[in-house]
Amino acid sequence: MVTKITAMEEKINVIEEQTRTLTEVNxxxxxxxxxxxxxxxxxxxxxxxxxxxxxxVQGQSNLYDGxxxxxxxxxxxVKEVSDKIGKLENRERSLIRLMNTLEEKCEEIxxxxxxxxxxxxxxxxxxxxxxxxxxxxxxxxVKKFIEKQLKVEGDVQLANVHRIGGVDKRRKGPRPIIxxxxxxxxxxxxxxxxxxxxxTRYGMxxxxxxxxxxxxxxxxxxxxxxxxxxxxxxxxxxxxxxxNEQIDPEKYALPEANPExxxxxxxxLNKRFRCGSTPEHDRNASFAQAMASTPLRx
Numbered sequence: 001m002v003t004k005i006t007a008m009e010e011k012i013n014v015i016e017e018q019t020r021t022l023t024e025v026n027x028x029x030x031x032x033x034x035x036x037x038x039x040x041x042x043x044x045x046x047x048x049x050x051x052x053x054x055x056x057v058q059g060q061s062n063l064y065d066g067x068x069x070x071x072x073x074x075x076x077x078v079k080e081v082s083d084k085i086g087k088l089e090n091r092e093r094s095l096i097r098l099m100n101t102l103e104e105k106c107e108e109i110x111x112x113x114x115x116x117x118x119x120x121x122x123x124x125x126x127x128x129x130x131x132x133x134x135x136x137x138x139x140x141x142v143k144k145f146i147e148k149q150l151k152v153e154g155d156v157q158l159a160n161v162h163r164i165g166g167v168d169k170r171r172k173g174p175r176p177i178i179x180x181x182x183x184x185x186x187x188x189x190x191x192x193x194x195x196x197x198x199x200t201r202y203g204m205x206x207x208x209x210x211x212x213x214x215x216x217x218x219x220x221x222x223x224x225x226x227x228x229x230x231x232x233x234x235x236x237x238x239x240x241x242x243x244n245e246q247i248d249p250e251k252y253a254l255p256e257a258n259p260e261x262x263x264x265x266x267x268x269l270n271k272r273f274r275c276g277s278t279p280e281h282d283r284n285a286s287f288a289q290a291m292a293s294t295p296l297r298x
Contacts, residue, residue, distance in 0.1 A: 110211075117209040118237060123159070123181045125190060128203040132174035138162050142179045149202060150193040157182035178207060212238045218249045225255060 130145055139161040146152045159182045163175040181187035194204045208216065215238035223233045226242045234241040241247070 114209050121207040123187050124207040126205045127177045129201045150196050152193050156186045222252050
């Protein structure tokens with residue numbers, strides 16, 4: 001009987017031990033279940049975060065696609081603009097070449113016109129300082145002047161003679177007279193006689209087109225400076241030659257003016273044409289130069 005009880009107690013102990021084990025297992029299972037549940041929640045949160053990240057990535061991808069599309073569009077527009085600029089640059093170069101060609105042709109035409117004007121004025125002389133009367137005959141006045149002041153003998157044939165400019169009471173001194181000679185030899189003879197006007201109030205000059213006269217004015221100081229050096233100087237139309245070499249006025253350095261003396265206006269230096277050096281003549285000569293391009297009336 002005792003043996004049975006002991007056996008039963010042992011079985012009970014075994015059962016209790018097993019029960020404790022089961023309890024521990026249950027506790028562990030419960031803890032594991034909690035951990036699993038927490039893991040599931042974490043996994044769920046991670047899935048949600050992954051979904052959010054996927055959404056963000058998709059948004060970034062869409063943004064990138066949009067930016068790329070805009071960038072491609074900008075690239076296309078830039079290329080179009082570059083092509084247009086290239087065409088415009090080519091057109092500009094063509095226009096520049098055309099303008100240069102036109103400028104060269106205009107210069108050629110202007111040179112021809114100037115040459116023709118010089119030829120048409122080849123027979124003309126401008127006289128300054130000759131007294132003026134109300135009802136004068138300009139041709140007779142010039143012929144008388146040529147005979148008495150220039151001391152030119154023989155009849156000189158003139159085609160047309162007239163005063164330059166209108167009558168102005170405010171004008172100081174007589175108006176210049178422009179005379180066209182019929183024969184070139186007569187003009188040359190009269191021009192050479194200009195030395196007889198030296199020291200008088202009278203002046204006599206050849207007529208040139210306005211643009212030629214402007215270029216000549218730049219050459220007068222140079223010619224004067226070179227003559228002072230004792231060099232051979234020749235002023236032909238609008239070209240200056242010193243010792244048979246043409247001078248470029250843009251590259252010529254004039255000597256410095258004497259600071260102790262006030263500068264004087266440059267006179268006409270061509271001795272073949274320059275006549276007279278009085279103040280009255282200088283004023284008249286300046287006026288004649290200003291009116292050098294006045295056409296001769298026919």
